[in-house]
Amino acid sequence: MVEVSWISLTSVDPRREYLALVTYLPRKSYRSVFGFFRKTGAIRNQLKDSRGLVGYSLRAQLLGKKAWTLSVWEDEDALGEFVRKAPHVDTMKSMGPELGEERKFVRWTLLGSDVPPSWDQAFQQLQKA
DSSP states (O other): EEEEEEEEOOOTTTTTTEEEEEEOOOOOSSHHHHHHHHHHHHHHHHHHTOOOEEEEEEEEEEETEEEEEEEEEHHHHHHHHHHHHHHHHHHHHHHGGGGGGTOEEEEEEGGGGSSSOHHHHHHHHHHHO
């Protein structure tokens, strides 16, 4: 398992609600797993400058051809702005054919006092979806 530990980009108000997003991105081939890591470098640079991002983490199971992302945003608008900008939008378009059919994108709200969410919480959200 490869993991990028939680990276906080801003402080949170413990009483405020935030938007959490967990993604599950299964890959069709081992080759696409390594391509995924090459492409995430540019996206990680984009994340550093993204308005409204509270923090993020990444996990990958190389032999299982699976990857997960976990992020917390101030609101849906901030997340949408990130998703629609390059390089994220271009990367997702190019990776589309490499992703397995079981991919998932799950949003939920949480209080600032619960940031960062644990991977166990994120996996529970994926199982509910």
